Amino acid sequence: MVYGKEHKKVLQSIMHEGAMDENRGKELISKLFGHTNTVQVLGEINAKLVPLHMIIKHINCEVTGQLYWVWTSTMQDKVASFHPEFSQAELALLRNIFSEIVTSNNGHASSTWCLNLCSSLNQKLTKANAQEFLHEMVNRKWLFCKDGKYYMGVRSIVELLQYFKDTYQENLQTCILCKQILFYAKKCDQCHTMTHVYCLKNYAMTRGNSECPNCHYSLSQHDHSSNDINSAMDIDKSDSEIDEVTEPSHKRSKRRH
Ligand SMILES: [Zn+2]
Ligand SMILES: [Zn+2]
Structure with a gap:
C-alpha cells in the first residue's frame, strides 16, 4: 500500500505519545485502515523513515510485559538525547534515578529515595516539583512506576541505550x-x-x-x-523482540549535559 495520510496519522500519534501501547496502536490502525495488520503498516512507515534515520521499535515494559511502539532515532551517539525542555535540576534527578536503577540489585528506585535526593542535588528542586516531574516522566514512559517504586521506562530503554552502555558498562x-x-x-x-x-x-x-x-x-x-507481576502479565509472545536496525556511519549532534 502507498504511504498515505493514514500512515501519517499513525506516525503522528506515536510521536505525540512517545511510546504507544500496542493495544491502542492496533485500535488506531483498525480504525484508519480497516484491518489490524500492524506489522505491514509499521513496516511501511519504517520504510518511509529510513532516510530520516528514525524508526518505530517494539519494546516490552520490563515490569508488566506490555508491548509498546516507540519512535526513536537509529543513530544513538555517546551523549544521551534527553529532552531539551527538562531543567538542569530535573536532569540531575533523572540521571541519579537511572544510576540507582542500574546499580541496585533489584532494578528499581523507591519513590522515597528519589524525593530525598532533591535536597542533595546541586541544583535546587523542591519535593513538590520533583513529584510533578516524576509523574510526567511516568506519563511519557521514561519511567515506570508500580507500588511506589520507579523502574526503567520503555522510552529510556530504547532511546538511552547507548548512554547506559557508555555510562554503566560493567553494571x-x-x-x-x-x-x-x-x-x-x-x-x-x-x-x-x-x-x-x-x-x-x-x-x-x-x-x-x-x-x-x-x-x-x-x-x-x-x-x-x-x-504478583507474573499473574498480572498478558503477553503477545510473537512480538517480544526489539527490531534492530544498524546505522553506524552517521552521528547526530546532541546537547551535552
Ligand atoms: Zn539458574
Ligand atoms: Zn529477555
Whole structure:
C-alpha cells in the first residue's frame, strides 16, 4: 500500500505519545485502515523513515510485559538525547534515578529515595516539583512506576541505550533468553542468571514448567518477588523482540549535559 495520510496519522500519534501501547496502536490502525495488520503498516512507515534515520521499535515494559511502539532515532551517539525542555535540576534527578536503577540489585528506585535526593542535588528542586516531574516522566514512559517504586521506562530503554552502555558498562546485565540489556529481571537463586520477567514467562509457557533457562533450577517454588507481576502479565509472545536496525556511519549532534 502507498504511504498515505493514514500512515501519517499513525506516525503522528506515536510521536505525540512517545511510546504507544500496542493495544491502542492496533485500535488506531483498525480504525484508519480497516484491518489490524500492524506489522505491514509499521513496516511501511519504517520504510518511509529510513532516510530520516528514525524508526518505530517494539519494546516490552520490563515490569508488566506490555508491548509498546516507540519512535526513536537509529543513530544513538555517546551523549544521551534527553529532552531539551527538562531543567538542569530535573536532569540531575533523572540521571541519579537511572544510576540507582542500574546499580541496585533489584532494578528499581523507591519513590522515597528519589524525593530525598532533591535536597542533595546541586541544583535546587523542591519535593513538590520533583513529584510533578516524576509523574510526567511516568506519563511519557521514561519511567515506570508500580507500588511506589520507579523502574526503567520503555522510552529510556530504547532511546538511552547507548548512554547506559557508555555510562554503566560493567553494571549492565543481559537477558539470557533475548540477549537484550535488562534493568529489571528475575534472577536465578542458584546460578544468578538474569532473565526478563516476560521472556521467562514466554519460556515457561512453551515448556510447561517454570525453570531457569540456564541451570534448570525450578523458579516457581522459590519465587516470592515477582509472583504478583507474573499473574498480572498478558503477553503477545510473537512480538517480544526489539527490531534492530544498524546505522553506524552517521552521528547526530546532541546537547551535552
Ligand atoms: Zn529477555
Ligand atoms: Zn539458574
